Structure formats: C-alpha cells, structure tokens
Amino acid sequence: MTCGNNAIQVMLPAYLEQGLDRTEQLRVEQHLAACEDCRAELSLIRMMAEEPVPDPGEAFWATMPDRVHRAVRERKKRKNLFDLAGLRDRLTLTRWIAAAATAGILLSVSWFIMRAPQQVPEQALSPGYELADETAADDAGAVHMSELDADELKAVEAWAGRQLASLSPEMERALVNSAGETDIYEELSELNAKEMDLLSNKIRDWEREG
C-alpha cells in the first residue's frame, strides 16, 4: 500500500541524518513502526545515501589548487593569443578593405576616362569625331545602350528626339517602318556606339541631301 503522508516522507532524509528534534524523531519512528511503505522508502534513501564515492587520494586533493591556477594561466595565455590573432585579423581585414577601396577608385576613374567621349552623344558626334579612331582604339570598348545609366540614356533620348524631329515625315516613316512596329527608343537602346554613329552619319547624309 502506498503511503500518502508527505510530511513524514520529507522528514525521512533528516531522520536518517539524525537531524530531527526529539518530537519529530518520535513522530517519524511511530509512523515507521506502522507503515511498511515508509520503511521501504527509508531503506531506499539509506541505500542512496550510502552510495559510495571513490576517494581519488591525497595527491589528487593536494594538487587541485595548483592545477586550477595552472589552468587559469593557460586560459589567459590562450585568450591573449586569441586577442592578438583577432587584432591581426582585424588589421589584415583593414588592409584588404583599403586595398579593395583603392582598386575600386582606380576602376571608377578608369571607367570615367574610357567612357568620357561616349557619355555625351552630341560630343561624340561632333565634326571632329572620327569613327575610325574609335574602331582602332578598341573594338571591345563599344558601349551597349543597356550599359548606360539613366542620365546617359536621357541624353541619348534627347539627342535622338532632336534628330528625329528634324527628319521629314517620309523619312521618319521609313525609319519607323524599317524598324518594324517597334518603338524607336527600344530600337535605339539596342544599338551600340558604332551603330549609333552609323545612324547619325546616315541622318546627316539625308539632311545634306535634303
């Protein structure tokens, strides 16, 4: 039968340790005399309490303080090394960031220098502009419309608009028809610099011819 006397049961360890006052001790003893379940519980507790713990020996106890201090020193050493490694990493990272930033600036400057003549289409189409020069300079340097940024595209569109406005209605129709039914601006956006130049020259020729 299971005993439900919690008050007695929580006192059993103290009873075993002889930590109860006289009244409590008598109360527990009286209960134990009548309750098999609590006697079994007391035996269980006694068995757990008597569970042996090995003694590692005097040398183990005597050297523990030294081992602790040695371990603390080693930890500190490792921590310092880690901190230094972290500092070195941070410095390395800083150097890489600086190098990357420098490379970025150089690339940007190079890009502006290379693109400068094409950024303003009207300048590119100035009388002194020689298509042959560009071809000779670098064929791979041709810029596709899709590579231009918003400002550059606006400039191209403005130029194209002005050029188209100057065309006669027939020519405009012919141009549009030659490009199918597609929007002229879409077509223009597909042209690279060389093709734009050819188109520009053609328009100029048409203008000269009246």
Place this chain on the structure above:
Amino acid sequence: MDEDLDLINRTEAGEREAFDDLVRKYQKPLYSLLYRMVSSHDDASDLLQKTFIKAFTGLRSFERRASFKTWLYQIAINLAKNVYRDRARVEYVRIDDVIIRKNPRTLETLIHNESRQLLRRALGSLPEKQRLTLLLRVQEEKKFEEIADIMECTVGTSKANYHHAVQKLKAMLGEKEKIQEPGAANQENHDDVRE
C-alpha cells in the same frame, strides 16, 4: 560564511593562497556531488577543476549577500548537467526495461539484495530536476532551503520534486515486485518459451 568572504576578498586582492584555501575547503563535497551526478572519476575530476576555474575567473560576479558554497554548487551543477545529459541519453533506460531477474518479496529485500546498479539506472530515468533534488537531499544531505537556493526554486518546489522523485523510484522498483508475482512470473516464462 564570514571566513569565505574574507578569503574571497583576499583572493580579489591578489592573494593566491586565499583561493587555494577555498579550493581545499570545498573540493571534497563538490567532488562527491559531481561524482554522483556523472558516475565517473575522470568526468568528476575535470568538472571539479572547471568549477574552480569558473569560480576564480568569475569571482567578481559573485554577489556577496549569497552563500559562496551555494554559488559553487550552482556552478558545479550547471557544468555537470551537460555531461549528465549526454550520459542520460546514452544510458537512458525505459522503466519497462528495469526488470528484476531475482524474486524479491519486498522493496526492502530488493535493496538489501545489493541491486545498486538497478537503483542507479532507475535514478537515471528520473527527470533532471527530480534526480538532482533527490541527490542533493539524500546524498549531499542538503536541507530543502539550501536545495531551493541551489536550484533557484522555492522550498515548496524542491519538496515537491523530492517527493515526486521518491514516489517514482518506488513505483519503478515496486512494479518489479508485481512482475515477479506468481501469475506474472508464469506469463514471463510463457513469453520466454514463445521466444
């Protein structure tokens, strides 16, 4: 307590020997607790050292109004929990598997039949808080008030954990008696034959 505070103050002032005294004072009870938690000298020894390292390096975080001993026990228990959990996963035994092969008539007989291994396994299957509470109360002879401080719970909770732990153990071990009753024994034998 005053002695501990004095040693702590001296340790913080850079007196290494003061901390050595604290180590000497608490190493045995802590080792006993840790060994009972992890059941291995190597692990208990390693955890003991780690407990003192953590106490030494974290001494500034120790609140002087609390008991240094309780603080040390908290550190030790927290460190041991991981090892204990790993072990519990490995050694976890279902209650049904804790079968007594002998034929004890009572729980008392069972205990006196030196089935310590069985008891350890049953203890291992208890929920962590209940097992720790039982260990602290019965094996470390801590009062419920101290257990409450160490486990950071109320005295009522520590008593409840203790009570549940003991009841579960009794149920686990008591079940075996029922299994071994004549009818049950026959059934078991019958199962054996079938196998």
